Amino acid sequence: MKIQTALIGSYSKPVKIAKLISKWNNGKLSEERFLREIESFMDNFFSMMDSFEVDYTTDSMIEWDDIEDLTYSFIEGGQKEVLTRFFDNNFYYRQITIKNKLEYKENNSYIKYFEIAKELSKKHKAKLKAVILGPLTFLKLSKNEYYKKEDELMRDYAIVVNTLLSEIKNDIIEIHEPSIFQKGIKKESLELLPEIYNIILSKISAETHLITYFDINFNRLEYFFKLPVTVYGFDITENNKNKLGKLYRLLKDKQVYFGVLNSRTTKIEKISGIKRIISSANKSGISRLILGNSSFNDFIPEIIVQKKFKLLQKVKERVLNG
């Protein structure tokens, strides 16, 4: 079994960067200076990921407030409105209210920042993933005031995302789809998802990591595994630890991402616990196992994120060196 590590989603945004973003938003900082600061941060971030010997990373998502904000950067037809709780976290995002047909925004800031990240990542070891919000989760996190049918919304969203992915041409895509395990999802939406994913990934030759977090719902796994992706991701912290025994039995020959570093607590994991998970995963016949954080690192202080990745590095070293 191949073992790798990854950072998914965001890195904990330092207050210093947040202050720069506020200044930039208020017109108190030039674009040139702002981009220079972002570039400098990203470069240091990639170096840090290298020091932790992480195989895959995002660009840290430092430039975005949250994943809905990231999505807003490349779509037309929506407006950011009500401050809304992100699942059951004490973390809030501005909900996108869809008021018109969803369309791709030309010359968007996603491309602008991603190009910077892509260029910087070339001199670092960790492979860069492009972060995308899954269509079902986009549907659930947004407020629809335009589409009569949810499938129309997801289809249009898929076309927009496909256009973006065609433009950025990245080798690895990280798709966040936690809503697939969320309560209250219509069966029709779940059944439609493979088709929607095919639209998103049409003519895109990239490795795709499908990421979920907060919950695992076994009744949805048949839909989950039908999605045409490379790696299937699970948050295996908190209550999901109790589901692992059953989960292992369903992962034979699959490439899997396990969020083993709990992104919602400052308590540091035990090396022995992660090693046990690796051992069980190996026995279950998983073909490739990627280990990393369970959800967004925004939920814990930066110093804790670093400690957790340092620990993961130790685990990887010990496992790979026997």
Place this chain on the structure above:
Amino acid sequence: MDELPILPTTVIGSYPRPKWLREAIRLHKARKISDDDLKEAFDDAVIAVLKEHQLAGIDVPTDGEMRRDEMVEFFAERIAGFKFYGPVRVWGTNYYRKPSVIGKVEYVKPMLVDEFLFAKSASYTENLKITITGPYTIAEWSYNEYYRSKRDLALDLAKVINVEMRKLIEAGAKIIQIDEPAIHTHKDEVEWAVEVVNEAIKGINVKVIMHVCYGEYSYLEPYLNNLNVDQINLALKNYNYEPIKLFTKWDREIGVGVIDVHKKRIETPEEVAKDLRMLLNYFKPERVWVNPDCGLKLLPRKIAFQKLYNMVKGTQIVREELKRKGFNTISLKPLVNR
């Protein structure tokens, strides 16, 4: 006087810190001014806030929570068992220092008594409200590294909060608001979260209000009658009042949020009056208090003041209409024997 005019107006708690106070805090952190200088700045800020509440016409003011950086942080710094690792983001570029529980939480010494006594001495009314963060919210908005369960942590926090509330009553508090904005975060925890709140307010026989905002009010609705508070106040304007149907069976007092604190647009008095008339279709006038959705601290000070001013003006319009129907005052006495 243990009476208030019909439709009493109040604030939720926090109010924007004056720029000069923020500067004083910065200087204090840089060790350029003394503890005494900072205390003086806090006291002056409380006087300024109370004056603005008075000018706006608020019936039940607070001290604007001038001394508190954040509602969980403040208490975690004063209760034994907590540790801080650094700031975490709540939204956008807004952070707080989310504490970690690394040992048994225990009461150390009064946390709010001095703050309350000063505000009382500076207040234009005896009907001053003091706010305290509730045990469930402190537990939910902390990292638990020590307790077997969040419930165990919250129960110990409830004991701490209860001791503090008793101290506040000894100091003369007549209206205490327990802030539980997190109570409806997890559907499967609300039932015991309500028990924990009841534990925190056990024996507190003054007016007890619970503040709840932003989130799934429907999670709380099935357990409303188990709550031993006299009043709940809610963020409603932000949701265009859609959740009110969940609270129509609530027969105790309700504080209605008629001011959106996340938008800079200032509601007009006529708009507030119109909203209140609509709300009075659902609730008895003698059970309704009027407040903003939440604390005002994130708004520019001028806007916060104007929003409060218009809230009071709008309330006064409806109050006059109610007076003509024979509604004049309401009692401050607790509705529940705790």
